[in-house]
Amino acid sequence: MIFCAGFAVVSQTSWYTLRQKAAWRERIHNNLGLDVVFDSIEFPTPNRFRIKEFMCIHPETQQPILFSPSVQGEMTSKGWSLELATAELVSSQTNLAATIVHDSFLCRPHNAVPILKLSIGSLSVRSPATEPRGDVQTSVWPKLEEIVVEYLPSLDRSELKLQFAIGPGKQSPAKVHVRRNHFAANPRTDWAIKTQETSIPCEPLIEWVPALGYLGPRAAFRGTADFWQDTRDWGCEIEGELDRARWESLTTSLGSPMRGEARIGIRKSRIVNGHIQYASGRLEAAESVDGVWLQRILSEFKWTPQEDVRKLTNGQYPVAGLALNFDLNDQGLWWGGQGDEVTSGDQRYRILATVNNLLVATNSQTPRIALHQIGACIANSHVNASPEVMARCQTAIAAILPVPQQYPRLSEASVGRNPR
DSSP: OHHHHHHHHHTTSHHHHHHHHHHHHHHHHHHHSOEEEOSEEEEEETTEEEEEEEEEEOTTTOOEEEEEEEEEEEEETTEEEEEEEEEEEEGGGHHHHHHHIIIIIITOOOOSOOEEEEEEEEEEEESOTTSOTTSSOOTTOOOEEEEEEEEEOOSSEEEEEEEEEESSSOOOOEEEEEEEEOOSSSOEEEEEEEOTTOOEESGGGTTTOGGGGGGOTTOEEEEEEEEEEOSSOEEEEEEEEEEEEEHHHHTGGGTOOEESEEEEEEEEEEEETTEEEEEEEEEEOOSEEEHHHHHHHHHHHTOOOOGGGGGOOSSEEEEEOOEEEEEEETTEEEEEEOSOEEEETTEEEEEEEEETTEEEEEETTOOOBOHHHHHHHHHHTOTTOOHHHHHHHHHHHHHHSOOOTTSOOGGGTTOOSOOO
């Protein structure tokens, strides 16, 4: 009782406040490599503190990175817990923030008393950095709600567990589990992502995964994704659905012959060092398609021949009911329509779509296309392309396709292991 009373008196003095502010700035700088400023720090009890107007600043550029009007914390023998009602992250500093999390937490073997838990009620990403706080500025990042981060370090492995929601609502939060194994010979990081009922926008992640730019500005992913990376290789396994992708972006390399929103269902896929090992799923929905491109693609892939298809000219034609299954592996590519079955002569077909009152269908017994033929077929369908452009398109497609079973890449001899 006497100790608490004495602490309450001392903690209110200006000498104690200035000393604690300096000590906390030095402590955060030593742990994160960042400068911090704040208006005041209070200690309601010896193991609890409250910081007002807290801001993290880059030590070289003095640019703000993160701001929170209030930070409350508790210190125990097991670690610290921090609570921020609201916070703002500057969009131009998101890459730096990710680097800090990776280098200062995940890649730092230790068993000291850490910050075990961080809670943020609402996190906004504002842009540009020169704008004053509170203005309308959300950039491409959505507002993240109900963020909870748990940090579990050790000398052998460090872990971060994150969950968050996007926007108001009662949907199940997305969960991310990151593990960093501190193997001296070959450190490795594993990411396990489960979005549950939360759809994750793809555009904010383009800086780290440029290929997501081909999906369009409103594309979102819902499902599971497992990523891994060590000093030699990287890979991922994905299962879920990409919604609100744009056909114009997906078919940019072909001259954007298709328009409208697309849904991509991914039943199973695996990518290692930039090469697809296998992928299966479905493509759905489109608003219109270029007539000349449709003629070429029907010819290249031998879809149902239609006399009236020859009447299609250069121009956009409406599409109804597009649905295509696909299965790609080291033996080649197979596809098939998801629509009703129809009979033409002695052949049976699955309806793929309706274009200009024509039924476009795929043979129910469509054989697999050899891998070396896929790039050529797609490149040859390019609208108004020169031979040089078609060659570049074919090369780009071939670079990401699976390696034929009889021709394994020597560099992939070590990546056949289970990425988990």
